[in-house]
Structure formats: C-alpha cells, structure tokens
Amino acid sequence: MATVEISNLKKSYGAVPVMHGVDVPILDGEFVILVGPSGCGKSTLLRMIAGLESITSGEIVIDGRRVNDLEPKDRDIAMVFQNYALYPQMTVAQNMGFALELAGRSKADIKAEVDKAADILSLTPLLDRKPAQLSGGQRQRVAMGRAIVRHPKVFLFDEPLSNLDAKLRVKMRAEIKALHQRLKSTIVYVTHDQIEAMTMADKIVVMNAGRVEQIGSPLELYDRPDNLFVATFMGSPAMNILPAKANRMGITVAGLLELPGLANVMVGTEISYGIRPEDIVIGGEGAVPVEVLVIEPTGAETHITARLAGEEITIVSKERLSAKPGETLMVSLASPRSHVFETATGRRI
Amino acid sequence: MSKVRLSLRPSTQGYVLLAPALIVYLLFAVYPMIDVIRMSFSSWNGLSPQAKFVGVANYRAILTQDPVFWGALWNTLIWTTAAVIVPNLIAFGVALALNQNIPGRSSLRIIFYLPVIIASIAVATIWKWMYDPFFGLFNGLLTSWGLSGWIMDWLGDKKIALWSVFVAHLWQSVGFSMVLFLAGLQSVSTTLIEAARIDGAGRWGVFRYVTLPALVPTITVVIVLSLINSLKAFDIVYGMTGGGPAQSTQMLAMWAYTQSMQLGVFGRGAAVSVVLLLITLVVVIPYMRWMFKREDAVR
Numbered sequence: 243m244a245t246v247e248i249s250n251l252k253k254s255y256g257a258v259p260v261m262h263g264v265d266v267p268i269l270d271g272e273f274v275i276l277v278g279p280s281g282c283g284k285s286t287l288l289r290m291i292a293g294l295e296s297i298t299s300g301e302i303v304i305d306g307r308r309v310n311d312l313e314p315k316d317r318d319i320a321m322v323f324q325n326y327a328l329y330p331q332m333t334v335a336q337n338m339g340f341a342l343e344l345a346g347r348s349k350a351d352i353k354a355e356v357d358k359a360a361d362i363l364s365l366t367p368l369l370d371r372k373p374a375q376l377s378g379g380q381r382q383r384v385a386m387g388r389a390i391v392r393h394p395k396v397f398l399f400d401e402p403l404s405n406l407d408a409k410l411r412v413k414m415r416a417e418i419k420a421l422h423q424r425l426k427s428t429i430v431y432v433t434h435d436q437i438e439a440m441t442m443a444d445k446i447v448v449m450n451a452g453r454v455e456q457i458g459s460p461l462e463l464y465d466r467p468d469n470l471f472v473a474t475f476m477g478s479p480a481m482n483i484l485p486a487k488a489n490r491m492g493i494t495v496a497g498l499l500e501l502p503g504l505a506n507v508m509v510g511t512e513i514s515y516g517i518r519p520e521d522i523v524i525g526g527e528g529a530v531p532v533e534v535l536v537i538e539p540t541g542a543e544t545h546i547t548a549r550l551a552g553e554e555i556t557i558v559s560k561e562r563l564s565a566k567p568g569e570t571l572m573v574s575l576a577s578p579r580s581h582v583f584e585t586a587t588g589r590r591i
Numbered sequence: 592m593s594k595v596r597l598s599l600r601p602s603t604q605g606y607v608l609l610a611p612a613l614i615v616y617l618l619f620a621v622y623p624m625i626d627v628i629r630m631s632f633s634s635w636n637g638l639s640p641q642a643k644f645v646g647v648a649n650y651r652a653i654l655t656q657d658p659v660f661w662g663a664l665w666n667t668l669i670w671t672t673a674a675v676i677v678p679n680l681i682a683f684g685v686a687l688a689l690n691q692n693i694p695g696r697s698s699l700r701i702i703f704y705l706p707v708i709i710a711s712i713a714v715a716t717i718w719k720w721m722y723d724p725f726f727g728l729f730n731g732l733l734t735s736w737g738l739s740g741w742i743m744d745w746l747g748d749k750k751i752a753l754w755s756v757f758v759a760h761l762w763q764s765v766g767f768s769m770v771l772f773l774a775g776l777q778s779v780s781t782t783l784i785e786a787a788r789i790d791g792a793g794r795w796g797v798f799r800y801v802t803l804p805a806l807v808p809t810i811t812v813v814i815v816l817s818l819i820n821s822l823k824a825f826d827i828v829y830g831m832t833g834g835g836p837a838q839s840t841q842m843l844a845m846w847a848y849t850q851s852m853q854l855g856v857f858g859r860g861a862a863v864s865v866v867l868l869l870i871t872l873v874v875v876i877p878y879m880r881w882m883f884k885r886e887d888a889v890r
Binding site: 292293294313314315319320321323324325327329330331332340341344345388 | 780782783785786787788789790791792793796800801804805
C-alpha cells in the first residue's frame with residue numbers, strides 16, 4: 243500500500259505530444275479510476291506508472307520514491323491486463339507463484355501465498371489447470387491472484403473487464419470492489435466504461451486528449467461536472483445539452499424556454515444548458531411540447547428519445563408510458579439539478 | 592431455351608475441386624511410392640519388359656553385401672544430426688537479432704534469405720568454384736593472407752569433404768529456418784512479455800518463460816522440415832562431389848539414385864529408398880506426435 247504522486251507528466255512520441263502535463267494525486271489505499279474515451283491517454287498513463295512506457299518529462303513518485311527510471315520489476319507494482327496475460331504453459335498455481343519464484347522465495351512460502359490468494363478468489367479447485375482450460379472470468383481471477391500474491395504497493399488494472407460478457411462484468415465488478423475493501427490496497431484502474439468508474443471508484447480521473455478534465459468522487463463528477471466534456475461523458479444515457487442564450491432576465495433554452503437568472507453572465511453569451519435524462523419531468527409546471535421519436539422500455543424505466551425545437555433529447559422516466567412515436571409529450575426542463583456551461587469555453591458557470 | 596443448371600451438393604463440390612490436385616498427387620506421389628516398395632522386392636535392369644520377383648534378396652544384398660550402403664547410411668545420419676542442429680541454432684540467433692529494432696533490419700532479412708531462393712545445384716556450382724584447390728576463393732584468400740599452410744583440397748580430401756559440402760548447405764538453409772523463426776517471434780504476445788517484466792523477469796527470464804514456450808510450434812515445424820530435408824539430402828551433394836571422393840560423401844538418397852539410374856539395379860535402388868523412407872517415418876512421426884501432444888496440453 244502506498245501513495246502515488248503524478249506531477250506534470252508529459253509524454254511525446256517523437257515530435258507528437260500525447261500527454262500534456264498530467265497531475266494526479268493518489269492517496270494510500272485509494273481506488274482511483276482513470277476514465278475517458280479511446281485515445282485519451284489513460285492506458286498510456288497507467289503504463290507509465292507501470293514502467294512500460296518511458297516518461298518524457300514530469301515525475302511519478304510511488305510511496306515517496308521517484309520511479310521514473312526504475313524498471314517495472316523494481317517499482318513494486320502488479321498489473322492486471324485486459325487479455326489476462328497468463329503464461330499458457332504454466333498451471334494456475336505456477337502462474338500465480340511465478341513472480342515469487344523469480345524473487346527467489348522458498349517453495350513453501352510460495353505455496354502458502356498462492357493458497358491464500360486462491361482461497362480469496364475461489365480458485366482453489368482450479369490450481370492445477372492450465373489457462374486454456376479456464377473460462378474468461380476464471381482467467382481474470384487468476385490474473386488478479388497473480389497480482390495479489392505479491393502484496394505490491396500499487397495494483398494497476400488495464401481495462402480488466404472489457405473481454406467479459408455483460409453479466410460476468412457486473413459480477414467481477416463487485417468482486418474487485420470487495421477485494422479492494424478486503425485488501426485496502428492502492429488501486430489505479432483504467433476503463434472506458436463510465437458505469438464501471440461510477441460503481442467502483444473512490445476517485446475518478448476523467449481524461450481527454452492527454453489532459454485531465456476533472457478529478458473527483460463519482461457523485462461529485464456526476465452532480466457537478468466542471469465542463470461540458472465531463473458532463474456528457476459521465477452518465478448513461480448522456481446528459482442532454484441544449485443551446486441557450488443569456489438575456490436580461492435569465493436564459494432562453496432552445497429558443498422557447500425561459501429560465502431565471504444567472505449571475506455574472508453577459509447578456510447574449512452563448513450557453514449550453516445541460517439536464518440529465520432522469521431530471522426531465524413529464525408534465526409538471528411550465529411544460530413544453532416535445533415530439534416522441536423512439537420509446538425504449540428497459541423494464542425498470544423507460545427511455546424516450548424526443549425532439550425539442552430541432553434538438554434530440556433523451557428522457558428517462560420511472561413511469562411505464564403509453565406514448566407512441568409521433569405523439570406529443572409535455573415535459574418540464576426546469577430542474578434544480580440542471581447545469582449551465584459557457585459554450586465557447588465549455589466551462590461550468 | 593431452358594438453362595441447364597448444374598447443382599451439386601457441397602460435399603460433391605468439394606471433391607470436384609479437389610480432384611485435379613488429388614489426381615496429380617496420386618499419380619506422381621502415391622503411385623511411385625507404392626511402386627518403389629513393389630520394385631524393392633524385384634529384380635529389374637530398367638530395360639527388360641518384365642521385372643522378376645526376388646523376395647527380400649535386394650534388402651539382404653544392400654544390408655550384407657554392399658559396403659557403400661552402410662557408409663551412406665552413416666553419412667546421412669551425421670549429416671542429418673548436424674543439419675538439424677547447426678543451421679537451426681544459427682537461424683534462431685539471427686532471427687532473435689533481426690527481431691530487434693535495429694537499423695537495416697529489412698535489408699538484412701533479405702540478405703539472409705537470398706541463398707534460399709537459389710537452386711541447390713547453382714549453390715553447388717558456386718561453392719564448388721570457391722572450394723577449387725587451385726583457382727578457388729578460399730585457397731586464394733588463404734594464400735593472400737599468408738596462411739598457405741591452411742590450404743586444403745576441400746572437396747578432394749575424404750576427411751573433410753562431407754563438412755565442406757555441409758558448410759554450403761548451412762549457407763543455403765539458414766535463411767529458411769530464420770524466416771520461420773521470425774514469423775514465430777512476431778506472434779509472441781507483447782502483453783505477455785510486459786507481464787513477465789512486471790513479474791520480475793529480466794531478458795533471460797522473458798526468453799525462457801515467454802518467448803521459448805510461444806515458439807514451440809515453430810520449433811516443431813522447423814525441426815521436422817529440416818529432418819525430412821536432410822534425410823533425403825541429394826542435390827547439393829550430387830552437384831558438389833557426386834558422392835566422392837571414395838564414397839566419403841555418399842548419402843542414402845544419392846546411393847538409391849546411383850544404384851538405379853547409373854548401375855541399372857533398380858531393385859536395390861528401390862530397397863535403399865524404402866529403408867530411407869522407413870528411417871524418416873520412424874524419426875519424424877514419434878517426434879511430431881510428442882510435440883503436438885505437448886502443444887495440445889498448453890491449448
């Protein structure tokens with residue numbers, strides 16, 4: 243267990259910069275998730291922590307020790323890969339004990355550690371099998387077991403659940419979270435799945451194009467996104483963004499909805515009005531008409547895609563609606579939980 | 592006018608597509624193989640209309656009365672052992688080197704592969720000239736370096752002739768195995784290498800626990816191919832020494848050819864071929880079964 247301090251980290255491939263000065267503080271025992279779209283640099287950042295990618299400038303400090311120039315094996319980290327990366331010729335037990343064997347630990351010692359980890363991960367009956375004889379979920383658990391036996395200072399997870407089917411992913415998500423609560427270890431976890439990030443993390447780092455957009459707890463990011471990118475990236479279905487304009491009384495949304503005042507905004511400023519699908523109320527005071535395009539019942543809730551003044555919006559309702567495509571629905575867009583961003587900069591107002 | 596439609600079941604279609612290749616294979620590979628076995632029990636001079644059945648007389652003759660057969664068998668075994676080990680070890684080293692990100696990598700790969708595309712008989716001619724005791728490159732170089740004491744009759748001295756031919760074979764065959772090893776090396780998972788590095792493996796550890804196990808299928812193929820090719824070694828030896836001097840480079844395949852085509856004793860030639868075929872099967876089949884079983888255990 244340890245802290246990880248990432249300061250002003252930059253990375254270039256030749257003349258092409260891909261990471262532009264990233265700062266991420268990670269506390270001891272914290273579960274930190276790096277999230278962002280493909281190509282945002284989250285995996286590169288994780289691999290830089292692991293020592294698999296060189297650092298162009300900046301600093302990574304693990305448990306008070308600068309690790310920039312250390313080999314991966316000397317950083318006291320363990321990594322779980324997306325495709326498990328198990329040694330195919332070794333049994334589950336050999337895979338899990340491999341790092342300890344390389345470290346010169348005694349056979350009895352290795353066996354004790356492997357047995358303990360296998361017990362935690364319910365792998366005991368599988369210890370003599372080869373990876374090819376395991377299911378995807380079992381392989382992923384072996385990969386985690388291989389990390390656990392080493393008692394590393396930091397666990398690194400690189401999209402570990404991407405290769406699993408939806409149901410297994412939910413199960414493994416809970417297992418990883420339970421594992422973290424049990425081991426109280428520092429975890430840095432990369433995913434592009436914001437549901438994974440929301441459900442598991444103590445702290446989420448949202449990245450985009452080699453920069454950190456926002457760092458915060460899952461609900462902080464959800465409830466108070468710093469900018470348009472974070473607002474639209476976190477949450478599924480995504481937040482609705484409607485064009486608006488500041489006027490003397492407040493703002494006009496999509497040309498038809500007047501909402502009360504905003505301080506410190508110049509009249510005429512282009513605004514992006516954000517409202518999450520579940521914050522749109524059907525009916526209610528000051529409701530405006532929208533045209534229903536698609537209805538998607540999920541059982542627990544209903545997702546409605548509708549058109550409002552030329553803009554497509556998504557509404558999530560707990561009600562089971564009888565509305566049909568083409569019909570008009572009255573919805574209220576004025577919510578105390580709505581968000582306002584300056585369109586030009588994308589920043590929250 | 593109605594169109595004639597030829598509708599075949601998929602399995603029939605498969606056989607139709609397979610037929611041309613199958614006919615050629617049966618006619619020029621399977622039939623001669625069976626006919627050689629038949630002929631090995633007959634006496635025939637290649638001209639008379641009828642071959643006479645002689646039972647195992649040809650086998651008895653080559654095994655008990657033919658001193659060249661045992662020499663050729665010994666040479667074939669030595670040659671095969673050397674040809675499976677030496678060129679493949681060199682090819683493996685070269686492939687490992689050329690798998691690194693070094694400047695001129697592509698050109699070097701082509702240079703190492705070039706000898707493979709030259710016909711063996713042309714390789715034989717090139718090397719025969721280089722080995723020429725009077726006008727050849729090697730003795731010329733040794734003289735100009737003041738090492739005339741090292742000058743030898745490379746192909747005329749029966750103590751070294753086989754090894755001189757082997758060097759030419761080495762030069763020609765390294766490229767082929769190298770390409771197979773390179774293909775194998777490129778399929779080694781980079782994630783697995785990274786996982787091993789994180790687990791604490793150094794260069795040797797990564798090689799021992801990741802690269803080598805991943806190359807097992809390639810190594811199997813390379814060894815089987817070089818076993819088969821070297822057991823039937825013929826053209827390069829034929830082109831360089833013709834089996835001489837004093838049968839010191841004689842090989843089984845060449846001895847079968849010499850018996851049949853030059854001495855006109857087709858029965859004995861066929862018997863030598865059958866012995867060679869049996870040796871090949873006895874060596875190759877158990878090896879392949881063993882390796883594939885190992886591989887299956889991993890999969």
